[in-house]
Amino acid sequence: GEATIGTVFMFMQYAGMMSLPIMLIGQQLQQFQAASASLNRIRDLRAIQPALTDGPGAGWEGLRTQAPVVGFQDLTFAYRADTPVIRNLDLKVPAGEVIGLLGRTGSGKTTLTRLLFRLYDPQDGAVTLDGVDIRQARLDELRGRIGLVTQEVQLFDASIRDNATLFDPAIDDARIIEVLTDLGLGEWLARQPEGLGTVLRAGGGLSAGEAQLLAFARVFLKDPGLVVLDEASSRLDPATDQMIERALDRLLGADGSGRRRTAIIIAHKLSTVQRADRIAILDQGRLVETGRRTDLEADPESAYARLLRTGLAEVMG
Numbered sequence: 001g002e003a004t005i006g007t008v009f010m011f012m013q014y015a016g017m018m019s020l021p022i023m024l025i026g027q028q029l030q031q032f033q034a035a036s037a038s039l040n041r042i043r044d045l046r047a048i049q050p051a052l053t054d055g056p057g058a059g060w061e062g063l064r065t066q067a068p069v070v071g072f073q074d075l076t077f078a079y080r081a082d083t084p085v086i087r088n089l090d091l092k093v094p095a096g097e098v099i100g101l102l103g104r105t106g107s108g109k110t111t112l113t114r115l116l117f118r119l120y121d122p123q124d125g126a127v128t129l130d131g132v133d134i135r136q137a138r139l140d141e142l143r144g145r146i147g148l149v150t151q152e153v154q155l156f157d158a159s160i161r162d163n164a165t166l167f168d169p170a171i172d173d174a175r176i177i178e179v180l181t182d183l184g185l186g187e188w189l190a191r192q193p194e195g196l197g198t199v200l201r202a203g204g205g206l207s208a209g210e211a212q213l214l215a216f217a218r219v220f221l222k223d224p225g226l227v228v229l230d231e232a233s234s235r236l237d238p239a240t241d242q243m244i245e246r247a248l249d250r251l252l253g254a255d256g257s258g259r260r261r262t263a264i265i266i267a268h269k270l271s272t273v274q275r276a277d278r279i280a281i282l283d284q285g286r287l288v289e290t291g292r293r294t295d296l297e298a299d300p301e302s303a304y305a306r307l308l309r310t311g312l313a314e315v316m317g
């Protein structure tokens with residue numbers, strides 16, 4: 001008789017009404033803790049200073065589209081101390097020439113392109129453009145002069161527009177569509193639900209061939225005087241292969257446009273190697289042979305001629 005049935009009912013009702021807000025407060029405290037932990041991680045990330053810093057500037061304004069002379073001088077580089085991957089390498093690529101870089105898997109071909117793009121600095125020696133050490137240049141100045149097509153194409157979780165221009169808003173849509181169409185991606189673009197605004201998913205959504213062509217589109221939109229191509233070693237279907245061949249013709253000025261670029265191509269296919277004026281063969285980070293392609297072809301004793309006899313696909317990775 002201490003409480004009426006009504007009081008007990010009210011008591012239960014009020015307690016029930018309080019349980020949800022208390023649970024929500026608990027959840028929000030948890031979210032707050034997770035957010036502050038993330039904030040700390042972001043702060044740590046932002047505090048990291050890149051080891052590679054801008055040079056004072058090389059005064060390359062206006063030279064972006066001109067073909068430079070590329071020099072590697074007594075270059076030595078190791079990812080980890082005492083295991084050099086590039087050893088005392090000397091090589092010069094004259095302006096406007098195409099050099100084909102050959103060698104076994106692990107011989108240091110990709111590494112050489114990374115040093116040129118200054119993703120790493122060498123332990124010894126130097127990489128030069130038009131005779132100027134690339135460490136003199138600001139990073140944007142250097143990388144603005146080089147069009148890079150890597151073996152694996154990196155896609156961003158962003159629109160086709162941003163993926164093609166690499167987030168450069170100065171390039172207008174008409175130009176992007178023109179370049180994609182010229183490369184043979186016109187039909188593919190027409191199939192995309194929101195055209196250039198369609199969001200691509202990082203690491204998916206594009207076939208290997210389409211991704212390669214998109215990488216070419218990036219280079220054409222930038223139109224640099226120096227291109228570096230690390231050809232995909234995976235096989236593409238014949239139709240895509242033909243589109244890539246045509247893109248290469250245009251990139252290297254073999255389509256009659258007369259557009260001259262200096263080019264370093266790491267080729268896995270004979271048809272690509274045959275676009276080279278010069279050949280350089282690497283073995284365990286050393287340059288073992290270099291010369292004009294036609295001269296090396298004519299000399300049955302050359303490492304290049306032997307490589308052709310063995311078959312490229314057998315040797316290169």
Ligand SMILES: Nc1ncnc2c1ncn2[C@@H]1O[C@H](COP(=O)(O)OP(=O)(O)O)[C@@H](O)[C@H]1O
Binds near residue numbers: 110112
């Ligand atoms: N990021 C890296 N860290 C450490 N070692 C690496 C790295 N990238 C490549 N290497 C090593 O450097 C050598 C040359 O590799 P790479 O330049 O990729 O050769 P290639 O392109 O001729 O196949 C290989 O022994 C490889 O294992």
Ligand SMILES: [Mg+2]
Binds near residue numbers: 109110111151230317
């Ligand atoms: Mg490689």
